[in-house]
Amino acid sequence: xxxxxxxxxxxxxxxxxxxSLKCEQHMGHRAMYxxxxxxxxxxxxxxxxxxxxxxxxxxVPSRFSPECPNSSLLNLHLHALQPEDSALxxxxxxxxPDPDTQYFGPGTRLTVL
Amino acid sequence: xxxxxxxxxxxxxxEGENATMNCSxxxxxxxxxWYRQNSGRGLxxxxxxxxxxxxxxxxxxxxxxxxxxxSSSLLITASRAADTASYFCATDRSNTGKLIFGxxxxxxxxx
Numbered sequence: 109x110x111x112x113x114x115x116x117x118x119x120x121x122x123x124x125x126x127x128s129l130k131c132e133q134h135m136g137h138r139a140m141y142x143x144x145x146x147x148x149x150x151x152x153x154x155x156x157x158x159x160x161x162x163x164x165x166x167x168v169p170s171r172f173s174p175e176c177p178n179s180s181l182l183n184l185h186l187h188a189l190q191p192e193d194s195a196l197x198x199x200x201x202x203x204x205p206d207p208d209t210q211y212f213g214p215g216t217r218l219t220v221l
Numbered sequence: 222x223x224x225x226x227x228x229x230x231x232x233x234x235x236e237g238e239n240a241t242m243n244c245s246x247x248x249x250x251x252x253x254x255w256y257r258q259n260s261g262r263g264l265x266x267x268x269x270x271x272x273x274x275x276x277x278x279x280x281x282x283x284x285x286x287x288x289x290x291x292s293s294s295l296l297i298t299a300s301r302a303a304d305t306a307s308y309f310c311a312t313d314r315s316n317t318g319k320l321i322f323g324x325x326x327x328x329x330x331x332x
Contacts, residue, residue, distance in 0.1 A: 141318065150324055151309075153321075207251040207313040210254075212256075212263035
C-alpha cells in the first residue's frame with residue numbers, strides 16, 4: 109500500500125467553525141507533513157512530524173493546530189480561519205525525515221467563507 | 222524563502238515532442254527532486270537526484286544536476302497528452318525533510 113489518504117476531499121467552513129482535516133498512511137513511514145498550496149503556486153511547508161513529534165513549524169498561525177495521534181495518522185485542526193486560508197491542503201509522508209521521497213495525498217480543498 | 226526558480230513558467234508542445242524544464246536554486250543541497258501535479262490534485266514523485274550525481278534516468282525522464290551552476294533540468298522524451306501537468310523541482314538543504322519547491326512549469330501536450 110503506497111497510498112496517502114486524506115479526508116475530506118472538499119470542505120467549506122465559516123470563520124467561526126471548528127473543523128479537522130485527516131491524513132492516513134500505512135506504509136510505516138515515520139515522517140509526515142502538512143503543506144498549503146494556493147492556486148497556481150507551489151506547495152508551502154507548514155508542519156513536519158518526525159517519529160510522532162512535531163519537529164518543524166514554519167511559523168504557522170495558531171488557528172492551525174496539528175496533531176499526530178500515532179505513526180499512521182496526522183490531523184490538522186482548524187479554528188477561526190480567515191478567507192485567505194482557503195487553499196489546497198496537502199499531506200505527505202516519507203520513510204524518515206532524512207532527504208527522501210515524499211508521498212503525497214490528493215489533498216483537501218478548503219474554502220473559508 | 223524561495224529556493225527554486227523554474228523556467229519556462231509555461232510550455233506547450235505537440236505529442237511526440239520532447240519537453241525540457243529547468244530549475245535553478247540558490248544554496249547547497251542534499252538532493253533535488255522532481256514532482257508532477259495534475260490539476261488540483263496531489264503531487265506525484267518522479268525522480269530524486271543526489272548532490273553527488275550528475276544524471277539520472279527513469280523511463281522517458283532524464284534529469285541532470287549541475288551543482289556548480291546550481292541548476293537541474295528535467296527532460297521528458299516522446300511526450301504524451303497524459304504528461305499535461307505542472308512540474309515542480311524541490312530541494313532539501315537540511316536533513317529535516319523540509320522540501321522547498323520551485324514555482325513550477327505548466328506543461329501542455331497537445332494531441
